[in-house]
Amino acid sequence: MAHPPTRPNGLAYKDAGVDYSKIDPLKIDAQRAARETAGNLAHTGFTEITASRGESAYVVDVGDFMLASITECLGTKVLIADKMRAITGKTYFDALAQDTLAMAINDIITVGATPISVQAYWAAGSSEWFDDKQRAHDLVRGWKEACDKCGVTWGGGETPSLGGVVEAGTIDLAASCIGIVRPKERSTLNNKTKPGDAIILLASSGIHANGVSLARKLEAQLPDGYSAMLSDDRMYGDALLDPTVLYSPVTEALYKGGIMPHYIANITGHGWRKIMRHEAELTYRFRMIPPVPPVLQFIQQHAGMSNADAYGTFNMGAGFALFVAPEDARRTVEISDDLGVNAYHVGTVEAGPKQVIIEPIGVTFTADDMHLRA
Amino acid sequence: MAHPPTRPNGLAYKDAGVDYSKIDPLKIDAQRAARETAGNLAHTGFTEITASRGESAYVVDVGDFMLASITECLGTKVLIADKMRAITGKTYFDALAQDTLAMAINDIITVGATPISVQAYWAAGSSEWFDDKQRAHDLVRGWKEACDKCGVTWGGGETPSLGGVVEAGTIDLAASCIGIVRPKERSTLNNKTKPGDAIILLASSGIHANGVSLARKLEAQLPDGYSAMLSDDRMYGDALLDPTVLYSPVTEALYKGGIMPHYIANITGHGWRKIMRHEAELTYRFRMIPPVPPVLQFIQQHAGMSNADAYGTFNMGAGFALFVAPEDARRTVEISDDLGVNAYHVGTVEAGPKQVIIEPIGVTFTADDMHLRA
Structure with a gap:
């Protein structure tokens, strides 16, 4: 198959066939109807x-x-x-x-x-x-x-x-x-998260399973397609297929160790925007960012994505976020590291408007950047 | 779209793109692997x-x-x-x-x-x-x-x-x-079914959602396609889309009425062969059969299916089977009828080899006709 030459092309997620602006309104209608069924539980x-x-x-x-x-x-x-x-x-x-x-x-x-x-x-x-x-x-x-x-x-x-x-x-x-x-x-559903909480990010293995449509679209534009080599000498397609990290061994080990996270966010579709999923008005500030897996570096570079696009679409090395009491931060990192899942204490919950501030790359996501709730 | 003339053509389920002989081996492998995970529950x-x-x-x-x-x-x-x-x-x-x-x-x-x-x-x-x-x-x-x-x-x-x-x-x-x-x-999972139990069949609304591939294949062979008229002056396609009956209001009403069925079978893929789903060696004898919905009569006739094919593929008017103590049979029928779901006390559980004997049409399904278990 012939491929056009690689070039920065500003590939946006919408171009790759997933248009969240079209899916989310139905999602919100469905959530509304679903809420109305809550009373059906009464007889149980x-x-x-x-x-x-x-x-x-x-x-x-x-x-x-x-x-x-x-x-x-x-x-x-x-x-x-x-x-x-x-x-x-x-x-x-x-x-x-x-x-x-x-x-x-x-x-x-x-x-x-x-x-x-x-x-x-x-x-x-x-x-x-x-x-x-x-x-x-x-x-x-x-x-x-x-x-x-x-x-x-x-x-x-x-x-x-x-x-x-x-x-x-x-x-x-x-x-x-x-x-x-x-x-x-x-339960993490009772507003325990508060200013001062530590944000621990757990390493991803790569793209996981979100942003895949865009990764596929990029393949069609690469001269070597999935055989393109990454900075770590792996094939693009092979690295894309690294399986998603299973994080439940980490959360189970935390409970065994007496640590109950105040809130937990799985970083999937919408990338780091998912970090502000909690309904409270809070600011999430990151002073550092975890290492970015070569496959995600490659996609960002070859698809010509800005940092805002990349972190708003992919996990960029952070597959899971734990919001814990500051005194639990160090042990949370240790417990996760011991299980072979690299953990990074790189962020803090602050009072302030709902936003994710990623200082090292100068990117801020605000509440307007994501509407998942009805 | 041009259609070939309608003719008895011996349309088998396999011709319609669903080959159970290919799906079931994987199903059985998966069931075996799934069984091996049972111990994972221990920690709970x-x-x-x-x-x-x-x-x-x-x-x-x-x-x-x-x-x-x-x-x-x-x-x-x-x-x-x-x-x-x-x-x-x-x-x-x-x-x-x-x-x-x-x-x-x-x-x-x-x-x-x-x-x-x-x-x-x-x-x-x-x-x-x-x-x-x-x-x-x-x-x-x-x-x-x-x-x-x-x-x-x-x-x-x-x-x-x-x-x-x-x-x-x-x-x-x-x-x-x-x-x-x-x-x-x-729980119906403890071998309560025994010889003498009454089998109550609950009426289906039509094809429900099993055997649909075959119904679609037939459409392509009908001169009028989905616009073909049934014996009750309804359109074939419209009747196919009658929604599946929801049977949980019936089972809930039975429990409220103090009736606990010994076993229950949902008649879906494999049609009446599902009636012998229970693992015990028992014979299920039917002296009568419920009325067959016009849409299923139509399919059987126009696809040229034998009674064995039709009852081994479709619900043929019986969407659900309740196996109850003989003394509960009459009230089971009444409770279901009162909810607008016609019920038929037409069968009996007998000692004997695993088989479904449908006397009015001279059809018998044996254990060899269905292998769902590993």
């Missing part, structure tokens, strides 16, 4: 945690503990794997399985939950998808290994063949997860 | 109900009650709605929303659960899908109304845009659901 004697609406997982108080639930999908990362297989011979579906579970598990733990079980949703474009035994086996194996890493049971799932809905030759991967918040004091 | 103090593996929902004993979870998708029924809109102007996405929720809710109630909350998964082929305000509004409204009918809260969901994975112009609809089995005696 359980109580909805209203503050969980608009957060990453839905939470219900069931008496002895709280129950959290979520459904998340992988997105278009499978399309990269399909192309890379022709280059390296690997299926990458073990990595994609971990990515898919990470989308659900890294979200459900933000409310203070311990994930307990997951359901798989694997919707293929045709029955033939399942004929490829190596790929199917890698998917099953990767899914199981990610469950084992996070201490969750794999409860079951759905493996439909959806010709005409899912594209031929590909698969739509998603996961749902249930978790428990026990003791209930672990 | 909860106990997996092992018998729920291979059943329609995954069940965990959490102390005061059991927790059930499931993820299910609608399938390809959206493709019928897209074509019918050009004919009638209706979007049908309110009906499809009910269908999607029915796939999850009608399954989760089979273990004896009261559904409590759902998550939506709406994966569109592009952001443009959400530009159609009427369609998006109908989807949201239908989803909420179905939640209200079943007394569940709509906890949230995921609305990704997946260009390259989901076909342009369409959407992959799925739902996950959590339910509780309380009191635990409601």
Whole structure:
């Protein structure tokens, strides 16, 4: 395939086929209708945690503990794997399985939950998808290994063949997860975050599974496509497929160590703008930034993205944010580092308008830069 | 579009793009790997109900009650709605929303659960899908109304845009659901079914959402396509889009009336073969069959299907099966009828090999006709 020469081209996320301005209004309508169903819980004697609406997982108080639930999908990362297989011979579906579970598990733990079980949703474009035994086996194996890493049971799932809905030759991967918040004091949904809290960023492994459409669009513009070499001598496509870090071992270790984060944000779509997800009016100031993975440096450079675009789209090396009491900051970093997940105490919560100030790169995101809530 | 003339053509489900022989081996591999994760629950103090593996929902004993979870998708029924809109102007996405929720809710109630909350998964082929305000509004409204009918809260969901994975112009609809089995005696996973039990079949509204690929394939062979008229003077395509009956109001009313079914089967893919889903060696004998909806009569006739093919693929008028103590049969029928869901006491559980004997049509399905379990 011929590629046009690489050039700074100001590739914006909207150009890559994901237009958040079109998705978010429906999301907000749906959230509004969903809120109106809250009363349906009355006959169970359980109580909805209203503050969980608009957060990453839905939470219900069931008496002895709280129950959290979520459904998340992988997105278009499978399309990269399909192309890379022709280059390296690997299926990458073990990595994609971990990515898919990470989308659900890294979200459900933000409310203070311990994930307990997951359901798989694997919707293929045709029955033939399942004929490829190596790929199917890698998917099953990767899914199981990610469950084992996070201490969750794999409860079951759905493996439909959806010709005409899912594209031929590909698969739509998603996961749902249930978790428990026990003791209930672990809940991050009660405005514990306050000025002075330390912000600990946990290292990402690369792009994770957000911003992938843009990474794919860039590939089409590179002379060597996914075979382009990064600064660390890895292939662009191979590095894109590094699986998302599973952060639940870290949060579980924190609880065991007696540390309860005040708030937690999973840095996914909208990049660092997700750091101001909490509903309170607070300022999040970063004096330093974690190292940027070579694959994200590469994308920013070759797509000609400003720092504001890059940090507003990608995780830029920070896959997860923990907001903890200042006296817990050092141990939080140690516990995470000990588990092999590099942690950086680089930010502080301050009184002030809702904004994320990233001092080293001179970027500020304000509340106007993200509207996720109805 | 030109259509070949209608003719009996022996259309088999495999010809319509869904080959269960290819899907089931992966399903069985996945079930095996999933079973191996059961020990991961140990750290929570909860106990997996092992018998729920291979059943329609995954069940965990959490102390005061059991927790059930499931993820299910609608399938390809959206493709019928897209074509019918050009004919009638209706979007049908309110009906499809009910269908999607029915796939999850009608399954989760089979273990004896009261559904409590759902998550939506709406994966569109592009952001443009959400530009159609009427369609998006109908989807949201239908989803909420179905939640209200079943007394569940709509906890949230995921609305990704997946260009390259989901076909342009369409959407992959799925739902996950959590339910509780309380009191635990409601559980249908403990071999309560026994010879002498009455089998009550609950009426379906039509095709529901299984066998849809075959119905679509037939459309392409009909001179009038979806505009073909049924025996009740309705359009083929319009009747196909009658939403799946939500059966949870019936099961909830049974519990309120003091009736606990011994076993419950949701009749979906594999049609009446699903009636022998229970793991025990038992014979299920039907002396009568419920009325067959005109749309299913039409498909059987025009696709040239034998009774064995038709009853082994479609619900044929029976969307749900309740296995109750013989002394509860009459009241079960009354309670369901009172809710507007016609119920038929037409079958009996007998000692004998695993088989479904449908006497009026001379069809018998044996254990060899379905392998869902590892």
